[in-house]
Amino acid sequence: MSAGPQADESAWPLLPQERTWGAARLTLTLATTAAATWCYLIGESVGSYLGFIKGGLALGAGCMIGMVLVLLAAGPACVRFGIDSIAATKPQFGSRGWVVPAALQAVSIIGWNSLLIIFFAKSAVQLCVTLGLLDLGLRNTALVPALTVFACAIIFWALRRGATGVSMVSNILVAHVFIGLWMLYLLVSRRWPELIAAQPPNASPDRLWNYTTGIELGIGATLSWWPYIGAMIRMAPSGRTIVLPVMLGMAAPVPLLSLIGLAGSLVLKSSDPTEWLRVVGGPTYAIVSLTFVTAANFGTTTAGIYASAIGLRNFALLQKRTWTTLLLITIAPVALVGIFIPELFFAKFGNFLALIGVAFAPMCGIQIVDYFVLRRGRIDIRAVYVNGPGQAYYFWGGINPAAMIALAAGCLTYVGLLNPLSYASAAGYRYLTASLPAAAAAALVYFLGSLLVIRAGRGGYST
Amino acid sequence: MISGGSPIRMPKPIPAAPVADPAPQALPPELEARIEAFERAAPRPDFDAASWFWMMLLGVAIPLLLLIVGWWA
Numbered sequence: 001m002s003a004g005p006q007a008d009e010s011a012w013p014l015l016p017q018e019r020t021w022g023a024a025r026l027t028l029t030l031a032t033t034a035a036a037t038w039c040y041l042i043g044e045s046v047g048s049y050l051g052f053i054k055g056g057l058a059l060g061a062g063c064m065i066g067m068v069l070v071l072l073a074a075g076p077a078c079v080r081f082g083i084d085s086i087a088a089t090k091p092q093f094g095s096r097g098w099v100v101p102a103a104l105q106a107v108s109i110i111g112w113n114s115l116l117i118i119f120f121a122k123s124a125v126q127l128c129v130t131l132g133l134l135d136l137g138l139r140n141t142a143l144v145p146a147l148t149v150f151a152c153a154i155i156f157w158a159l160r161r162g163a164t165g166v167s168m169v170s171n172i173l174v175a176h177v178f179i180g181l182w183m184l185y186l187l188v189s190r191r192w193p194e195l196i197a198a199q200p201p202n203a204s205p206d207r208l209w210n211y212t213t214g215i216e217l218g219i220g221a222t223l224s225w226w227p228y229i230g231a232m233i234r235m236a237p238s239g240r241t242i243v244l245p246v247m248l249g250m251a252a253p254v255p256l257l258s259l260i261g262l263a264g265s266l267v268l269k270s271s272d273p274t275e276w277l278r279v280v281g282g283p284t285y286a287i288v289s290l291t292f293v294t295a296a297n298f299g300t301t302t303a304g305i306y307a308s309a310i311g312l313r314n315f316a317l318l319q320k321r322t323w324t325t326l327l328l329i330t331i332a333p334v335a336l337v338g339i340f341i342p343e344l345f346f347a348k349f350g351n352f353l354a355l356i357g358v359a360f361a362p363m364c365g366i367q368i369v370d371y372f373v374l375r376r377g378r379i380d381i382r383a384v385y386v387n388g389p390g391q392a393y394y395f396w397g398g399i400n401p402a403a404m405i406a407l408a409a410g411c412l413t414y415v416g417l418l419n420p421l422s423y424a425s426a427a428g429y430r431y432l433t434a435s436l437p438a439a440a441a442a443a444l445v446y447f448l449g450s451l452l453v454i455r456a457g458r459g460g461y462s463t
Numbered sequence: 464m465i466s467g468g469s470p471i472r473m474p475k476p477i478p479a480a481p482v483a484d485p486a487p488q489a490l491p492p493e494l495e496a497r498i499e500a501f502e503r504a505a506p507r508p509d510f511d512a513a514s515w516f517w518m519m520l521l522g523v524a525i526p527l528l529l530l531i532v533g534w535w536a
Binding site (some may be wrong): 065066067072077248382386 | 467509521536
């Protein structure tokens with residue numbers, strides 16, 4: 001069969017000959033996707049509790065652990081059948097229950113994209129002011145909505161070519177990752193003694209708690225790639241092609257670039273490189289860093305919009321729409337937020353995103369135990385796309401109660417161990433983190449629940 | 464606005480797949496062909512031995528090493 005021209009714009013399985021992304025292309029795309037403003041925020045959070053070296057190592061370890069969980073959860077089904085993260089949840093959540101992970105994905109990605117695109121617009125305004133193209137003043141605030149719309153229009157234009165558009169944007173913007181590393185070198189080389197001596201401002205007297213929190217922030221950061229990863233790795237032909245790009249291209253840049261925020265917050269009390277590069281190197285460096293921030297968020301948003309559009313394609317109602325319409329549906333909320341409520345969204349939505357992020361660890365636990373333990377790698381690809389009584393993933397009314405209960409149990413475990421907003425924690429948190437027990441609890445509950453499902457002859461399990 | 468003369472290809476509408484309907488229905492021909500292609504072919508492996516090696520090295524062994532070094536740093 002010939003490769004369909006719009007295969008990468010659908011949620012249908014991609015045939016091996018359609019998966020043309022090699023390791024280098026995937027690495028570039030994933031690295032560009034991973035590097036964004038959130039790296040500074042993650043670094044700043046770690047810098048509240050840990051010093052530079054300890055914080056960097058805890059964050060690096062956490063990011064790699066989180067990434068391998070995501071890879072084990074979504075990777076096998078996505079790479080075997082060329083499907084996205086949402087389609088890969090149908091064997092666990094059911095042929096209707098998958099709307100729960102789909103909703104989590106849509107809210108998470110659209111929410112993050114809105115935040116990043118507002119960051120993008122603000123950085124662009126600041127860049128124009130630094131370059132002398134604009135005066136300082138309140139009227140510049142009005143430019144943020146206009147630039148948001150401008151950015152959305154460019155993303156829309158780029159993504160009309162589907163996954164090729166994501167790759168094209170990544171090829172152009174990947175340079176910002178190296179600019180970020182240069183900024184890190186600059187800060188470390190010029191402020192090393194201060195950096196080593198700096199004390200984290202909010203460190204707990206409990207040394208283990210601080211260290212565990214650094215690890216947890218890393219795990220949480222990379223678990224939030226779960227919604228994105230399927231849409232990217234399905235473009236690669238095999239499992240062998242994806243492992244190094246995911247672990248080195250997606251997981252490694254996050255802690256490395258987070259060191260910028262970590263170092264900045266420790267030494268200069270600001271995680272924002274556009275502020276401290278002006279201090280360290282003058283206006284020229286500030287312009288370079290602003291360009292970096294602007295480019296970084298643009299690349300991530302492009303990949304996010306693509307992943308979100310593919311995820312929405314799983315809804316029957318949206319399968320009937322053209323790719324152009326689907327892109328407009330996906331971009332519209334981002335543009336509307338940027339136009340009408342950028343400041344309000346900036347102030348309030350971060351907390352909501354933190355709560356949504358709690359669900360990704362349980363999701364990974366459920367998928368891992370389902371694929372590797374219960375199904376032993378056997379996925380019925382037809383049942384992923386066919387709904388109705390008697391189909392393997394129909395369960396009861398299209399919903400697998402074991403997955404729903406396990407997801408709830410995992411989320412409750414997380415929140416019971418660590419409040420994601422206040423960071424108030426329970427006793428076991430300092431030894432276990434919150435994400436890992438949440439994933440383990442969800443996996444255990446799912447396993448036990450699935451024994452009943454299997455006994456009832458549902459779910460398409462081999463007995 | 465993208466004009467008709469743009470080099471960007473206009474995507475075609477994608478037909479619906481009846482994933483949310485209660486009763487099984489015939490799949491769109493292209494989706495059916497894709498699924499049949501997977502069903503006919505030998506099962507595709509997910510991760511080979513080299514992939515598992517890199518995953519365990521980068522996702523387990525190195526993080527553990529970093530954690531030990533970091534704790535004593």
